[in-house]
Amino acid sequence: MILRNTRPLLSSAIALAIVLILCACGKKAAVPSGPNIVLITIDALRADHMSCYGYHRETSPFIDGIASESAVFTNAYSTSSWTAPSMASIFTGHYPRSHGVLHGVARGPKAAITGQELLVNDFLTIAEVLSTAGYTTFGVSSNGHISRDTGFSQGFDYFATHWFMKSPAPNSSIREWREHIREASRYFLWIHYFDPHNPYAPRMPWVKNYTLRSGSYSKWTREVMANPKEYIEDIRNAPQALHTLKDRYDSEINYCDQHIKELFELLPSDPNTLVIITADHGEAFMEHGQLLHGDTLFEEEVLVPLIIRLPANRSAARTIDRPVSNRDIFATIMGITGLGADRKIPGISLMPLISGSSEETAEEVFLELDWQGWGKGIRSENWKYIVSGREEKELSLFDLQADPDERRNLFREMPGKARLLDSVLRQWIDAHPEFKAPLINVDIDPDREDRLRALGYL
Numbered sequence: 001m002i003l004r005n006t007r008p009l010l011s012s013a014i015a016l017a018i019v020l021i022l023c024a025c026g027k028k029a030a031v032p033s034g035p036n037i038v039l040i041t042i043d044a045l046r047a048d049h050m051s052c053y054g055y056h057r058e059t060s061p062f063i064d065g066i067a068s069e070s071a072v073f074t075n076a077y078s079t080s081s082w083t084a085p086s087m088a089s090i091f092t093g094h095y096p097r098s099h100g101v102l103h104g105v106a107r108g109p110k111a112a113i114t115g116q117e118l119l120v121n122d123f124l125t126i127a128e129v130l131s132t133a134g135y136t137t138f139g140v141s142s143n144g145h146i147s148r149d150t151g152f153s154q155g156f157d158y159f160a161t162h163w164f165m166k167s168p169a170p171n172s173s174i175r176e177w178r179e180h181i182r183e184a185s186r187y188f189l190w191i192h193y194f195d196p197h198n199p200y201a202p203r204m205p206w207v208k209n210y211t212l213r214s215g216s217y218s219k220w221t222r223e224v225m226a227n228p229k230e231y232i233e234d235i236r237n238a239p240q241a242l243h244t245l246k247d248r249y250d251s252e253i254n255y256c257d258q259h260i261k262e263l264f265e266l267l268p269s270d271p272n273t274l275v276i277i278t279a280d281h282g283e284a285f286m287e288h289g290q291l292l293h294g295d296t297l298f299e300e301e302v303l304v305p306l307i308i309r310l311p312a313n314r315s316a317a318r319t320i321d322r323p324v325s326n327r328d329i330f331a332t333i334m335g336i337t338g339l340g341a342d343r344k345i346p347g348i349s350l351m352p353l354i355s356g357s358s359e360e361t362a363e364e365v366f367l368e369l370d371w372q373g374w375g376k377g378i379r380s381e382n383w384k385y386i387v388s389g390r391e392e393k394e395l396s397l398f399d400l401q402a403d404p405d406e407r408r409n410l411f412r413e414m415p416g417k418a419r420l421l422d423s424v425l426r427q428w429i430d431a432h433p434e435f436k437a438p439l440i441n442v443d444i445d446p447d448r449e450d451r452l453r454a455l456g457y458l
Contacts, residue, residue, distance in 0.1 A: 032133045032134040035337070036187050036188070037276075039189070039278075040191055040192075042195070042305075043083065044279070044281060045279035045305060047304055059253040066309055070308055070317065071353070073308075073350075074321050076324050077325050078282070078304050078367075081282070081297060081301035084101050085371075086281055087280050090327065090329050091126055092119070092330065093345055094123060097434045098432050100120070102117060102371070116440055117439055118151045118439070119152055119437070120151060120438065124345075127190070130188045130337075134185065134186060136186070137189075138156065138173075139190045141161045142170050151440070156190075165194060167259035170194075170259070193256050193260070195259075200245060204251075206254040206255070220240050223241075235286065236286070245291075275308070276332075277306075278306045281304065285300070287405065296375065297377040299384075299405070299406055304326065318356070324350060327346065330345055378425045385398075
C-alpha cells in the first residue's frame, strides 16, 4: 500500500468560519439559548474496564449513574491511540492527517516537549464557536501535550494546564473559577483527567479489595513500576505482574470516578446541562504483545467510552452500537446547541442516532497512528482492516462480530474483503491530504524531569 504525503489548502468553509470569528472582534453574543456544556475527557481509559460497559468490577459507580440517563456508545473510536492527535480531533472535528498534530514527545535535559506539531488557529475549535456565541469557556488540562503552548487553548476564556498531574489537581482549577462559572450566563467546561494513565498508583481502598478477591497480591503489588514497559519481559514471564497492573489500573479508574463526582458537586446544579464523557485513547495489557498505548490500532488502544447525557427534558437513555468516531463530538455539540447550522463542521452530528430519528446504518470510521507505532485503519460494519508498520507493512483483517479480541487475522482467507477495505482506505487518504502543521518547542522547568521519567517519557 503506497501512502502519499501532500499538503492541502484550507477549505473555503473553514476559511469563512475564521473570517466570521475575526469579524466578531472577540465580542460575545448576548445570552446563548443553548445549554451549559461539560465535556470530560479521561486519559488512557478503556471502555471495557468501566462497570457501565459491563466490566466485572464496579470501577465507575458515579459515571454509571450518568450513563443510566444517557446515550452510551459501545463502538466509539478515538482517531488515534495517543493523546495529542486524538484531542485535536475532538476539538476540531478533523482527522489527525488533516489537522497535522501527529507527533511529539517530552524529553531532553530540560524535559521539553519536542517534535510536536502546533494545533494552528487555522482550524475552528469547539471553544471558539461557543465563545463567539456568548458562552464563557473554561479549559483544564492535566496532560502537557494539550496546553496553551501546543495550541489547545484557542477559544478559552480561562485555561489551566496541570503538568501530567493526577487528581485532585484538575479540580483545583474548578475551585479557583467556581464563582466565574456560577456567574456565567452559559458556560462550556472542558476538563481532562490524567488518571488512569500510568504510573498506576495503588488507590485505596479499591486496590486492596481487588488484590484480595482475585488472589493477585504478591511482590508485584509492592513493586514500584513507574514505567511498565521497562518490565515487559518480566511481565511476559510472570502473569501475576500483569494482574497487578490491571488491579492498579482499575483502582485508578475508581479514583478518577470519585473526583468526577466531586467535580459535579463543585459545579452549579443545573438540569439544563449537556454532559459528554469520553477518553482520548485506550490502554493495552499485552493483548497483542504491548503495554500502554500509542503502539497499535488494536481495539484495546482505540476503543473508548462515549457517554452523552442530554439537557433536561430530552430523553437519551439508550445503547448505540453503530461505530462512531470521537471527531464527531464537535458536530454533535453544534447539533444539540443549534450553532452549527451556518457553519460546515467536520464530522457528523450523533444527535439523530441519540434521538432515534436515524437508522443505525453503517458508516466507516478511520484510524491513524504515526508515533511510537505507525498504522492506518478502517472500521466498516463488523469489519476492521489495519495497515501497520513504517517499512514492511503488515496487513490485518478482523471480523469483530465473531472475533472481538482480534485474534484471527483473515487477510489471507478473505482477500476480496481485504481489497475492498483497502480501496476505501486509499480513497479516504487521497481525499484527506496531510496538513503540515508547524512544530513547537516548549521548554519545561528542570524540576519536572523526575515526573516525566516516572511517566516513561524520558
